[in-house]
Amino acid sequence: MSVIEDALAALDLETKVKLLSGQDFWTLPAIPEIGLRSLVMSDGPIGLRGIGWRPDDPSIALPSPTALAATWDPELARTAGRALGQEARRKGVHVLLAPTVNLHRSPLGGRHFECYSEDPLLTGEIGAAYMAGVQDQGVGTTVKHFVANDSETDRFTVDVRVGERALRELYLAPFERIVGAGAWGVMAAYNGVNGSTMTEHADLQIGVLKREWGFDGVIVSDWTAARTTAPAANGGLDVVMPASGDPWGQALVAAVRSGEVPEEVIDDKVRRVLRLAARVGILDGAEPAVAESARPSTLDGAAVARKAATRSFVLARNEGGLLxxxxxxxxxxxxxxxxxxxxxxxxxxxxxxxxxxxxxxxxxxxxxxxxxxxxxxxxxxxxxxxxxxxxxxxxxxxxxxxxxxxxxxxxxxxxxxxxxxxxxxxxxxxxxxxxxxxxxxxxxxPACHRPTSPSSRSPRVSRPPWAARTSWRSSASATSR
Known part of the structure; x- marks a missing residue:
């Protein structure tokens, strides 16, 4: 048996379920009995924040991902990713909660500055290079927010209704490209798609992401996005974050014992978490995905940020040769x-x-x-x-x-x-x-409040079934990733 299978076999049900929820806001629990150290996650797409987020521990601040995409330079995006991976190792972070590869659907999208483009091809190419750069340093990435999380309006409850062709050719395309390039993590979004909230969406999380695309990494919820026990567990979600308001824990143990959730489903989730831990080097006995000797040489992060910013400028016109x-x-x-x-x-x-x-x-x-x-x-x-x-x-x-x-x-x-x-x-x-x-x-x-045409937005329902589950909403706006 492999190190991962040996570790899985040594765990009882309660310990396996414990591993699938945050122990606090940023980390998964350690299990010393199997040589597993605590896995640390951190924001975000522009810079590596770290757990403390303190002024005395500053971070490299890259240009907006939109600016990075404006360079049309995947190699530069990979270098930027390597700089953030280097920052992650310095701050003791194992998984970066990035890149954000949702599409620019409207100028009113409040988080579009975190995303690359309205173009799924450009988004996929730049995002894949960024992901590869971070993972070159032996640090995991979490491609987010899966999927169709392209609007901040009613983002916790909106149900995005989208046809199969648009879903495949636009919204899923960047994720498919980056997952195919080897991303180790994906983040499930707050919103619903075609009647099912994403943290419970078996067709997309299991059918498309895990089976069709062969994704072998971890699907983690956006912070406070998971709202149910058995539906989320059976729908393909692997990890619930953060610890506060967790709907799993003992409720998930009870669901397994009652037969609502097969234990084989839990084993698959734990296996994915252990695989991620092995890749980032926190599971004893398992070879990390990137040996220390194979990591890129030390980068000047400030120089990388300056180069990316300089390359991102687009001169639309230069009247009279002023510039x-x-x-x-x-x-x-x-x-x-x-x-x-x-x-x-x-x-x-x-x-x-x-x-x-x-x-x-x-x-x-x-x-x-x-x-x-x-x-x-x-x-x-x-x-x-x-x-x-x-x-x-x-x-x-x-x-x-x-x-x-x-x-x-x-x-x-x-x-x-x-x-x-x-x-x-x-x-x-x-x-x-x-x-x-x-x-x-x-x-x-006033120009910012003109109604958009039907062709420029996805139809939505006002009260999808999960909107009545309100216990998770009190702190969501302050903790969303």
């Missing part, structure tokens, strides 16, 4: 928006990391263009999220002029602040008319 900026030709440069100085470099949520430092647009321009600078912050952006903190000098006042500004033509209105960076020797000023930039954000603008 690159030439100080000898410039009189003034206006940088609009409160976030010019307080850079919003991340989207927040599960993808948020603590970078070692941030260079704002104003910092970059100031360093590149010598001369006098004046700044007027203008209106305070709404604090819609705890991680969106406007500069302390921001005020919701009427138009003002920057202190010490020599020209009355530099305006700061209630809709868009302005910074004017004046190159050395320049004498004239620039006037900028108010425009929709910071105040109100996009979500408050």
């Amino acid at each position: 690159p900026l030439d100080p000898a030709r410039l009189r003034t440069v206006a940088v609009s928006g409160a976030l010019a100085a307080d850079a919003r470099v991340q989207g927040g949520g599960s993808a948020l990391v603590q970078p070692a430092h941030v260079i704002s647009p104003l910092d970059g321009l100031t360093a590149a263009l010598a001369g006098e600078q004046t700044m007027a912050v203008g209106a305070r952006p709404p604090r819609t999220r705890r991680w969106s903190t406007p500069p302390p000098s921001a005020t919701p006042s009427a138009p003002t002029r920057a202190a010490g500004c020599r020209s009355p033509k530099v305006h700061s209105g209630p809709t868009s602040p302005v910074c004017s960076a004046r190159p050395a020797g320049a004498s004239s000023s620039v006037r900028r008319c108010p425009a929709r930039t910071s105040a109100g954000w996009a979500s408050r603008h």
